[in-house]
Amino acid sequence: MNVQEIISSGRLEAYVAGALDEAEMKEISLAAKQHPELAAEIGKIEAAMMQYYAAGVPAMNKAEMDENLRNIFKAEQNTTPVYNLNTDVKTSKIFSISRWAAAAMISGLVITTALAVFMWDQNSRLKKDVAVIKQQQAELLAHNKKMQQDSEALQTRFEMVRHILSKRVELKAVSQKTAPDGYIVMYWNPKTKQVLMADANLPELPADKQYQLWALLDGTQVADLGVFDVQQGRPASAFMKNADNAKGFAVTIEPRGGSKSPTLDNLTVMSNL
Amino acid sequence: MEQVTTIQDELVLRLRNKDQQAFSQMYYQYSTSLLGVISRVLGNDMELARDVLQESMVKIWNNITSYDSSKGTLFTWMLNICRNMAIDKTRSRMYKNQQKSQSIDTNPMLENYLQDIPKPETIGLKKMLEMLDPSQREVVDAVYLMGYTHVEAAEKLSIPLGTVKTRLRNAILELRKYFN
Numbered sequence: 500m501n502v503q504e505i506i507s508s509g510r511l512e513a514y515v516a517g518a519l520d521e522a523e524m525k526e527i528s529l530a531a532k533q534h535p536e537l538a539a540e541i542g543k544i545e546a547a548m549m550q551y552y553a554a555g556v557p558a559m560n561k562a563e564m565d566e567n568l569r570n571i572f573k574a575e576q577n578t579t580p581v582y583n584l585n586t587d588v589k590t591s592k593i594f595s596i597s598r599w600a601a602a603a604m605i606s607g608l609v610i611t612t613a614l615a616v617f618m619w620d621q622n623s624r625l626k627k628d629v630a631v632i633k634q635q636q637a638e639l640l641a642h643n644k645k646m647q648q649d650s651e652a653l654q655t656r657f658e659m660v661r662h663i664l665s666k667r668v669e670l671k672a673v674s675q676k677t678a679p680d681g682y683i684v685m686y687w688n689p690k691t692k693q694v695l696m697a698d699a700n701l702p703e704l705p706a707d708k709q710y711q712l713w714a715l716l717d718g719t720q721v722a723d724l725g726v727f728d729v730q731q732g733r734p735a736s737a738f739m740k741n742a743d744n745a746k747g748f749a750v751t752i753e754p755r756g757g758s759k760s761p762t763l764d765n766l767t768v769m770s771n772l
Numbered sequence: 773m774e775q776v777t778t779i780q781d782e783l784v785l786r787l788r789n790k791d792q793q794a795f796s797q798m799y800y801q802y803s804t805s806l807l808g809v810i811s812r813v814l815g816n817d818m819e820l821a822r823d824v825l826q827e828s829m830v831k832i833w834n835n836i837t838s839y840d841s842s843k844g845t846l847f848t849w850m851l852n853i854c855r856n857m858a859i860d861k862t863r864s865r866m867y868k869n870q871q872k873s874q875s876i877d878t879n880p881m882l883e884n885y886l887q888d889i890p891k892p893e894t895i896g897l898k899k900m901l902e903m904l905d906p907s908q909r910e911v912v913d914a915v916y917l918m919g920y921t922h923v924e925a926a927e928k929l930s931i932p933l934g935t936v937k938t939r940l941r942n943a944i945l946e947l948r949k950y951f952n
Contacts, residue, residue, distance in 0.1 A: 509937035512944050513922060516915045517848040528842050545847050547948040548916060552808030555900040556818065559804055567803075567826055568796050574830050 502534050511537075515544045656695055656737060664690045670748055670768035677767045678702055683734070683750060692741035694724055696734040701767065703729050704752060710767065711757045712739050715747035724748070726757040747771060784846060787836045795833055802847060803829070806854045813858035813917050816897060824861055828854040855919055903950060908943035911936055 505511065505527065513519050514527045531538040559567075659665055670683040684698040694712070701710065712724040722745070727736040742748075751758075752765040786794035803825065810828070811821035832850055839849050904912060914925040922940075926933040 509941040512940050513915055515848055516919065517844055517852045518915045518919050518921050524844050525842055528844060543948055544944055545845060547944060547951050549805035550951045551947050553804040555897045556808045556811050564800060564803060568799055571830050571833050572792055575834055
């Protein structure tokens, strides 16, 4: 069969499609290698069919094709080449899928772990912050409570001091021995009977001693108004026991806890009403 | 007679040596056409066609050393791989569909590639389909998309063998005129 006959037979069109039996495919391939005009004809058919089928789909852009190529080469790197047309692709497909799955799982794991560490870190930081804030809040509350108490105490003292019936009483030193420069300023309200220590200038006592305030009543009668300490020259107590019908006040040094009756040798300061 | 060494032969030689650059060059040249073939076999399902093309290309690359130029051109070899892969897909899809609906009367293969319903995203498709009249197109598709021999095509399409040969040749001559 000569070249022209082959060309006009319509077999080349089937040859390009691969739609001839094996013997015919070989025959034409061989002929094409020997006859350039046959090869050219095949090339033209091929070109037309390629353009024909390409026309039916949107052309792939370069980036898309390069991405596909990368994946093709990647898929191959991960498989041992098996030159068996029936199984090869399936093998590589499974391999590539499991690889993708593995990659996804590993990256998922990494992300989750990183996230967990991050969250844990955040959480412990927040816990510390919360602890600090709680501590600060407790301190503020305590401070606030103290301020309120102080304020109330001051208010009570002020109310007592400014009361029209309150008397300002000064107790002065009576003994060179105990406290030559000693004095006490106190307020006494005969109506409400309240006694408030306002100021004092007395030496601090040993730990086993305390000052004791007495109300001087009619005659030689005295009434215990309580004990107090002096710290940094000031009385540590403010309000003492209530005093009724006092004619005067006196302070003695007594054993800690106070005595039933004043130790006159230890008389420190005394007032005149 | 001395054999002619062509650019094609050189490309094939490089491909047989698993030259990635040569494969890329080949891919740029042929992939859109092969995608077109696959897409037509799959009833213009572009998304599936892209997947099948990729699968086919992996297979082509993995088996490139087994390409034998004495059995056909490189294009023909690749066309066969792509076509078979696509037909396998329609079979598995047909099988699934068949389980759902019991319609097994029609020939699924023929029905698929003769389905000429252009989707809006494939603007070129309508133009492509208009290049040939339906009687020419069914012969071209039977041979190129299904790989039917002249005899098989004549049987499937119920037309005389001579008519198949003539129509195929005339159709492709028309396409050559159109494109060249």
